[in-house]
Amino acid sequence: xxxxxxxxxxxxxxxxxxxxxxxxxxxxxxxxxxxxxxxxxxxxxxxxxxxxxxxxxxxxxxxxxxxxxxxxxxxxxxxxxxxxxxxxxxxxxxxxxxxxxxxxxxxxxxxxxxxxxxxxxxxxxxxxxxxxxxxxxxxxxxxxxxxxxxxxxxxxxxxxxxxxxxxxxxxxxxxxxxxxxxxxxxxxxxxxxxxxxxxxxxx
Amino acid sequence: xxxxxxxxxxxxxxxxxxxxxxxxxxxxxxxxxxxxxxxxxxxxxxxxxxxxxxxxxxxxxxxxxxxxxxxxxxxxxxxxxxxxxxxxxxxxxxxxxxxxxxxxxxxxxxxxxxxxxxxxxxxxxxxxxxxxxxxxxxxxxxxxxxxxxxxxxxxxxxxxxxxxxxxxxxxxxxxxxxxxxxxxxxxxxxxxxxxxxxxxxxxxxxxxxxxxxxxxxxxxxxxxxxxxxxxxxxxxxxxxxxxxxxxxxxxxxxxxxxxxxxxxxxxxxxxxxxxxxxxxxxxxxxxxxxxxxxxxxxxxxxxxxxxxxxxxxxxxxxxxxxxxxxxxxxxxxxxxxxxxxxxxxxxxxxxxxx
Numbered sequence: 425x426x427x428x429x430x431x432x433x434x435x436x437x438x439x440x441x442x443x444x445x446x447x448x449x450x451x452x453x454x455x456x457x458x459x460x461x462x463x464x465x466x467x468x469x470x471x472x473x474x475x476x477x478x479x480x481x482x483x484x485x486x487x488x489x490x491x492x493x494x495x496x497x498x499x500x501x502x503x504x505x506x507x508x509x510x511x512x513x514x515x516x517x518x519x520x521x522x523x524x525x526x527x528x529x530x531x532x533x534x535x536x537x538x539x540x541x542x543x544x545x546x547x548x549x550x551x552x553x554x555x556x557x558x559x560x561x562x563x564x565x566x567x568x569x570x571x572x573x574x575x576x577x578x579x580x581x582x583x584x585x586x587x588x589x590x591x592x593x594x595x596x597x598x599x600x601x602x603x604x605x606x607x608x609x610x611x612x613x614x615x616x617x618x619x620x621x622x623x624x625x626x627x
Numbered sequence: 628x629x630x631x632x633x634x635x636x637x638x639x640x641x642x643x644x645x646x647x648x649x650x651x652x653x654x655x656x657x658x659x660x661x662x663x664x665x666x667x668x669x670x671x672x673x674x675x676x677x678x679x680x681x682x683x684x685x686x687x688x689x690x691x692x693x694x695x696x697x698x699x700x701x702x703x704x705x706x707x708x709x710x711x712x713x714x715x716x717x718x719x720x721x722x723x724x725x726x727x728x729x730x731x732x733x734x735x736x737x738x739x740x741x742x743x744x745x746x747x748x749x750x751x752x753x754x755x756x757x758x759x760x761x762x763x764x765x766x767x768x769x770x771x772x773x774x775x776x777x778x779x780x781x782x783x784x785x786x787x788x789x790x791x792x793x794x795x796x797x798x799x800x801x802x803x804x805x806x807x808x809x810x811x812x813x814x815x816x817x818x819x820x821x822x823x824x825x826x827x828x829x830x831x832x833x834x835x836x837x838x839x840x841x842x843x844x845x846x847x848x849x850x851x852x853x854x855x856x857x858x859x860x861x862x863x864x865x866x867x868x869x870x871x872x873x874x875x876x877x878x879x880x881x882x883x884x885x886x887x888x889x890x891x892x893x894x895x896x897x898x899x900x901x902x903x904x905x906x907x908x909x910x911x912x913x914x915x916x917x918x919x920x921x922x923x924x925x926x927x928x929x930x931x932x933x934x935x936x937x938x939x940x941x942x943x944x945x946x947x948x949x950x951x952x953x954x955x956x957x958x959x960x961x962x963x964x965x966x967x968x969x970x971x972x973x974x975x976x977x978x979x980x981x
Binding site for chain 2: 520523524527528531532539540542543544546547548550551552553554555558559561562563
């Protein structure tokens with residue numbers, strides 16, 4: 425919708441998974457390496473589709489980008505204690521689901537600073553914890569979930585095996601066809617030799 | 628949050644923010660977390676060259692990891708005894724619950740006996756977890772300064788057992804059952820020590836025994852490794868004569884490269900008799916022999932596993948079968964035997980007056 429001008433006032437339209445569109449400034453969007461690689465030089469004709477993520481998540485991600493536009497250049501992850509009040513509020517007001525969606529979106533958009541802060545925040549949740557506490561934080565799949573997953577995998581394997589068997593059968597048939605001329609050749613040679621032998625013995 | 632559902636780059640970034648201690652606990656949570664750590668943190672895991680289990684009278688287990696690139700401790704996990712008594716916990720749960728990530732001085736307990744079966748169960752569990760994460764190529768080491776002998780673990784390459792208790796040969800043998808061919812074993816101060824017949828300890832590459840009043844004759848006679856260091860042992864001079872004669876005639880000690888014995892018996896050895904009975908000869912010039920002896924690395928020594936040893940001598944014996952020369956140094960209470968091809972030899976001239 426806009427030309428890829430370098431001015432920070434240029435706005436880009438972003439399309440979410442719901443099909444909704446909203447504005448994001450060029451300066452904020454340029455913090456995304458994915459955007460830089462895909463659209464910065466060629467420009468975007470119409471809304472930029474980031475349709476794997478919902479509007480709330482994308483708005484949250486770009487809210488962070490808009491805020492950090494004027495910050496100094498990123499120089500590695502900061503310790504959580506060094507985060508500003510705004511940063512802390514930004515993270516604290518998210519529920520866990522939103523937090524996870526933001527990490528995934530930030531990772532996809534390759535926004536280094538936000539991804540690093542989010543990962544540091546998760547690492548902080550795990551640090552110094554014992555086994556049981558860690559299992560709670562990272563929500564490992566339960567035994568039932570693992571069983572269900574195994575069943576799905578078994579079904580997939582069975583289906584794959586069937587396909588492979590069919591393919592092998594087809595290949596076998598093809599091989600038989602290919603072998604025919606050779607067999608014919610052998611038979612012809614054998615006949616010739618027999619005839620020659622007979623003529624020789626007659627002599 | 629389902630950690631394992633995060634993209635691999637995010638998992639890598641999270642794990643990169645964790646200390647090794649946390650990674651070890653996390654790896655024990657499930658096989659998949661273990662795989663994730665191994666896949667993303669390979670360089671950090673590969674840096675670890677030594678993992679040391681320290682067992683002491685404080686009834687705690689100290690686990691330290693060292694690398695070649697950093698002189699300090701890369702990972703320290705201390706496990707308190709209190710948590711062991713909770714029988715409802717698996718080894719890794721105990722590990723997680725009671726771990727202390729910062730080193731603290733040992734608080735010696737007055738407890739004479741404790742549940743060694745439970746301790747073995749805990750250490751085995753933790754060791755298996757570390758083996759799963761760091762692999763078997765790491766140099767796993769046991770250092771025990773305990774009244775109880777350490778448990779027998781697999782893949783142990785170095786053992787140091789220091790104890791002032793009198794040690795039963797069978798029990799000592801059991802400590803090495805699961806890791807029979809160790810590189811380096813040090814048995815220190817365990818009272819009069821006796822090894823089992825055909826003990827696996829005899830096959831250790833580098834063996835050092837420093838146990839007062841121990842009879843060294845049997846230990847020397849059965850040793851099959853490369854380097855033997857006997858300190859404060861009783862040793863008959865006939866054993867030295869037999870060693871030299873057997874080596875010369877290729878009847879034994881084929882692998883032996885270095886031997887040093889410090890004799891603690893009241894009676895001194897008769898040097899002339901040993902030399903006569905074993906055909907030890909003298910060179911005109913003295914030779915300086917330098918070789919590297921295996922030691923237990925310490926932080927203070929920069930984790931150096933080797934210590935330089937040196938003797939100056941002109942006494943030698945030659946092996947009949949291949950002409951290999953071994954240099955010997957005999958004094959009334961000390962004996963050194965160094966195979967020439969395994970040491971660095973320089974000419975010491977003829978002015979040494981030893």
